[in-house]
Amino acid sequence: MLKITNTLTGNKEPFGPLTPPKVKMYVCGPTVYDDIHIGNARSAVNFDVIRKYLAFSGFQVTYVMNITDIDDRIIKKAIDEKREYSEVAATYTKAYFDVIEKLGIQKADIHPKATEYIAEMIGLISGLIEKGHAYVVPSTDLGKDVLFDSPTFKSYGKLSGKNLEELQEGARVEKNETKKNPTDFVLWKASKPGEPQWDSPWGKGRPGWHIECSSMVRKLLGDSIDIHGGGIDLIFPHHENEIAQCEAFTEKPYVKYWLHNGFIEISGQKMSKSLGNIWKAKDALKDFRPEVLRYFFLSAHYRSGLNYDREILEANxxxxxEFNQTFQRIEEALTAPHSDAAVMDLLELRLAIDEVETKFKEAMDDDFNTPKAIAALFDLARETRRVLSQSARVTPGAKSLLAEVLEKLNLLGGLLGIVTTERASAPKEVEELAQARVELKKEKKFKEADEIRARVLAMGFTIEDVQGGHFRILPKK
RNA sequence: GGCGGCAUACCCAAGUGGUUAAGGGAGCGGUCUGCAAAACCGCGAUUCGGCGGUUCAAAUCCGCCUGCCGCCUCCA
Known part of the structure; x- marks a missing residue:
């Protein structure tokens, strides 16, 4: 039984979708004003795993992740770079998908762009005005602003555990003369001359941030959905405001399960532009394999913070x-001739194979506990390596077990995306040198053999001796 | 000031009432080896930030304290 921690209730609850086996899932995607950083990447990986595990568990998932392609920061960047805002958005949308693909993240079923849903937003805003939840105020020469009237939505604050009085007393709520209440937020923003603009009943303007998600969710998935996810920082005000807009209008529950992932910190500090410690995902991918980054992201629970430090990542x-080495070693054993004479103890391996999927599911069913799930895979991998070390050539019985191991680890490890299909392969020349070295060793010409090893090392490869006069070539460490 | 989270071995990190406190890294000892590396085996928290309380039983529940962090303004 899958259980999910729901931010709305603060509890870990049994997961029951609105219309099983269907699951409607929406995750807040990037604002395409710059390259994404590893925090964004972690979020995308977390929800990728959640989506895949739900599918693995038999649910029919419809997954939507938006692209925010109109926003103040995009406009600012466009002005700075003297480009059209749409060019800026297109540039970083492309960069986003490039990173997503490299990280092995399955594309959402739909990646809607905010600017393609302006009509839906205007419809929703108009509806909110008619129902008395929004009001229009004069703004620029080109148009008027529309603001959400927060006290008209009586359960405002239910997601973030805040109440209106506290927010109004809070020192950090901005003062704004056009707002009737400090917690009111912009649904529609009048454009200034030269800014991107769309026609609306309130003149030329552009949508507020919160309204786009609400509009796209309703258009693509319906009034009520099962899962809505995003970073922990979005709880307030973004998701709180989404709830207010939607529920005030539809008078139906907007989202059943709210999921929020924790932040990545850089050596204990929040990543921020002002601290200058932003680590872009594309740069991380230059230094580390995608599967390693995924493994690192999944080494902590998705709700927890994750501290990044180069040494920590390298230890990971x-x-x-070592885990991925196991795959290559199994493949070597499977392709090598078998031995009927080998004495092998396979009992523990049999048990490990039988329980790995159960342990994996137990872990993942507990609020997607990926560290625990990984531990289950490592238990099987360790047991497999133990068996492999018993004999260079394995028995036919061992081969069939090893094939099972391969299947399980590929299935479950593949779901997490931590398995690499790349195998160490060396140039033919290195292979030949290593083979020649075997002969030299047989003739006890160790000095020559060591010279070959040194030469190969200079070429970037390490030769490791394996039992029975065999060898393994690995990239230099 | 309000709301929320976290504190588990040298490091990362599971565990949220009851058999030996997962897993990984690093370390140490051993086996193997021409050497090296790898591999494999073994060792490692009598204890879970501190102090009280509840209970037959707590890392796990409650209270207080200390420390760190996030949100309340754009933010994954």
């Missing part, structure tokens, strides 16, 4: 390498 990578 060493564990990941």
């Amino acid at each position: 990578m060493r564990g990941w390498e």
Whole structure:
């Protein structure tokens, strides 16, 4: 039984979608004004795994992730770079999908762009005005603003656990003369001359931030959906405001389960432009394999913070390498001739194979506990390596078990996206040198053999001796 | 000031009432080896930030304290 921690209730609840086996899932995607950083990447990976696990569990998931392609920061960038805002958005949308693809993140079923849903937004805003939840105020020469009247939505604050009085007393709520209440927020923003603009009943303007998600959710998934996700920082005000807009208008529950992922910190500090410690995903991908980054992201629970430090990531990578080595070693054993004479103890491996999927599911069913799920995979991998070390050539019985291991680890590890299909392969020349070295060793010409090893090392490869006069070539560490 | 989260071995990180406190990294000891590396085996928290309380039983529940962090303004 899958359980999910729901931010709305603060509890871990059994997961029951509105219309099983269908699951409607929406996650707040990027605002395409710059390259995404590893925090964005972590979020995308977390929800990718959640989406895949739901599908693995038999649910029919419809997954929507938006692209915010109109926003103040995009406009600012466009002005700074003297380009059209749409060019800026297109540039970073492309960059986003490039990173997503590299990270092995399955595309959402739909990636709607905000600017393609302006009509739906205007419709929703008009409806809110008619129902008395929004009001129009004069703004620029080109048009008027529309603001949400927060006290008219009586459960405002239910997601973030805030109430209107506290927010009004709070020192950090901005003063704004056009707002009737400090917690009111913009639904429609009048454009200034030269800014991107759309025609509306309130003149030339553009949508507020919160309204786009609400509009796209309703248009693409319906009034009520099962899962809505995003970063922990979006709880307030973004998701709170989405609830207010939608529920005030539809008078139906907007989202059943709210999921929020924790932040990545850089050496204990929040990533921010002002601190200058932004680590872009595309740069991370230059230094680390995508599977390693995914392994790192999934090494902590998605709700927790994740501290990044180069040493921590590199320590994670060493564990990941050993895990992935297992695949290559199994493949080697499977392709090598078998041995009927080998004495092998396979009992523990049999047990490990039988329980791995159960342990994996138990972990994932507990609010997508990926660290625990990974531990289950590592248990099987360790047991497999133990068996492999018993004999260079394995028995036919061992081969069939190893094939099962491969299947399980590929299935479950593949779901997490932490398995690499890349195998260490060396140039033919290196292979030949290594083979020649075997002969030299047989003739006890160790000095020559060591010279070959040194030469190969200079070429970027390490030769490791394996039992029975065999060898393995690995990239230099 | 309001709301929320976290504190588990040298490091990362699961565990949220009851058998030996997962897993990974690093370390140490051993086996193997021409050497090296790898591999494999073994070792490692009598204890879970501190102090009280509840309970037959707590890392796990409650209270207080200390420390760190996030949100309340754009933010994954």
